Amino acid sequence: MIKKGLLLILLVGFVAVISGLLINFTGSNELNPLASYYAEKGPTEVGAANLVTAVVITYRGFDTLGEVTILFIAAAIVGFFLKTMNADTNRPLRLRKTSEILETASTLLVPTIFMLGAYIFVNGHLTPGGGFQGGAVIATGVMMIILARPASQFNHKLISVLESISGIGFVVMGVLGLVLASGFLNNAFLPLGKLGSLLSAGAIPIIYVFIGIKVGSELTSILDSLKENQNEI
Amino acid sequence: MAQYLTLEFIAMLTGFILIIIGLWGMITQKNLIKLVIGFSLFDTGLNIVIVSMAYVKNSTAPIIDKAVDVSQAASKIADPVPQALVLTSIVIGLGVTALMLAYVLRMYREKKSLDINSYTDLRW
Numbered sequence: 227m228i229k230k231g232l233l234l235i236l237l238v239g240f241v242a243v244i245s246g247l248l249i250n251f252t253g254s255n256e257l258n259p260l261a262s263y264y265a266e267k268g269p270t271e272v273g274a275a276n277l278v279t280a281v282v283i284t285y286r287g288f289d290t291l292g293e294v295t296i297l298f299i300a301a302a303i304v305g306f307f308l309k310t311m312n313a314d315t316n317r318p319l320r321l322r323k324t325s326e327i328l329e330t331a332s333t334l335l336v337p338t339i340f341m342l343g344a345y346i347f348v349n350g351h352l353t354p355g356g357g358f359q360g361g362a363v364i365a366t367g368v369m370m371i372i373l374a375r376p377a378s379q380f381n382h383k384l385i386s387v388l389e390s391i392s393g394i395g396f397v398v399m400g401v402l403g404l405v406l407a408s409g410f411l412n413n414a415f416l417p418l419g420k421l422g423s424l425l426s427a428g429a430i431p432i433i434y435v436f437i438g439i440k441v442g443s444e445l446t447s448i449l450d451s452l453k454e455n456q457n458e459i
Numbered sequence: 460m461a462q463y464l465t466l467e468f469i470a471m472l473t474g475f476i477l478i479i480i481g482l483w484g485m486i487t488q489k490n491l492i493k494l495v496i497g498f499s500l501f502d503t504g505l506n507i508v509i510v511s512m513a514y515v516k517n518s519t520a521p522i523i524d525k526a527v528d529v530s531q532a533a534s535k536i537a538d539p540v541p542q543a544l545v546l547t548s549i550v551i552g553l554g555v556t557a558l559m560l561a562y563v564l565r566m567y568r569e570k571k572s573l574d575i576n577s578y579t580d581l582r583w
Contacts, residue, residue: 233486240482244475253467253516257533261540265533269523277521277536281543293547300554304561354520358550421523441550448557455564 273418274351274427282356283430287400287411294396294440298389301444308451324374332374339367347438351427357434361441368446372453380450385443392440399433470511477504491563491573495556502552506545513541 257265264277264285272280282290346353347360371378399411406415413433419426477500484497514537521539523529563573570577 233483236486237479237483241479244478248468248471248475251468251471251512253465253514254538255516257515257536257538261538262533264539265521265536268539269529269532275523277523277532277539278542278546281539282546286543289543289547293550296551297554300558304557307561307565352522354522356546358546362553421529445553452557452560452564 269421272413272427272430273421274430275422276351276353276356278354279351279356279427279430279434283351283433284411284413287433290437291396291400291411294393294437297441297444298393301448304448305451308455322376324376328374332370336367336370339370340364343367343438343442347434348431349424350434350438351430352422352424357437358441360434360438361445364438364442365445365449368442368449372449376453380446382447382450385447385450388439389443389447392436392443395436396433396440399429399436403429465516467511467514467516470514471508474504474507474511477501477507480504489575491566491575492560494575495559495563498559499552499556502548502555506548506552509541509545509548513538 256262264281268274268277268280268285272284274280274284343360343363345360346355346363347357350356350360368380401410403412403415404410408414411433413428413430416428416432418428425431481497481499481501481504484500485494488494488497518535518537519526521532521536521542523532527535566578567573572578
């Protein structure tokens with residue numbers, strides 16, 4: 227009873243705190259100075275039609291590098307935790323048979339999903355997409371493979387090689403920006419091209435392809451570690 | 460009342476409701492998986508709140524195309540900075556959720572139980 231009372235007090239207090247924020251909230255009518263700087267200078271300085279991409283990859287690219295690192299560390303820890311669990315048991319996998327519909331549909335859908343993912347991260351500087359979204363879409367294709375063919379094994383070597391190459395590629399592009407242009411992760415060392423065309427915005431499409439491959443392979447390795455532990459339970 | 464029937468206000472209200480549901484779930488639920496879902500809801504709610512703060516009245520997505528000309532971009536688009544931050548936040552939320560689920564899997568293997576009351580090792 228006391229517990230419930232305390233919970234109620236806590237929740238009501240929290241609601242009271244945020245309702246003050248909510249009631250006094252009125253949407254802004256114009257951009258703040260920082261955002262209008264990005265809006266005015268972004269298209270000419272960076273050349274990306276999608277201004278969010280310009281902010282994510284160029285103006286605050288260092289953030290994104292840290293973000294990719296965090297995702298890598300999370301994937302590594304998940305793999306580490308679930309690996310040590312696996313070491314002492316050698317039971318064969320008990321698998322439930324998957325339905326024929328899922329198996330047949332996956333052969334058609336998985337390549338399409340991979341292609342959609344690649345489309346999303348290649349067009350990251352033009353449309354509301356990007357490396358993280360495309361990588362996540364690719365991971366859903368991997369999820370479908372796992373569901374349709376639970377006995378299939380992924381090539382761990384290939385996944386880690388892809389992940390390492392794309393991670394190194396991202397940093398190399400950043401350093402190239404430092405050497406050839408004005409700063410770390412500056413995309414302007416390649417020609418900016420015409421605003422809104424596929425080959426524009428300098429190094430952004432290349433960086434986004436690296437990020438897409440990296441995120442896709444990291445999420446694949448997380449899914450794979452979780453899959454290999456389904457028999458433990 | 461009419462001032463509360465705007466897009467940004469409704470989005471923010473939805474975000475805060477999700478945050479409260481997530482907090483409630485984190486405090487009351489005994490099942491470890493449901494705890495993780497509570498964290499995830501809290502995270503999603505926060506993201507919606509941040510994006511709703513980025514909205515500028517009668518503006519559109521911060522993408523230069525036929526609808527938004529380069530010369531008048533600053534007066535037509537929503538704030539791109541919070542959206543970029545939310546992109547970061549979503550990815551980190553995903554990483555945190557995956558880690559929590561791995562811990563849950565590991566804990567389940569130790570005691571064969573998802574009930575948080577059966578993990579008393581750190582209780583005082």
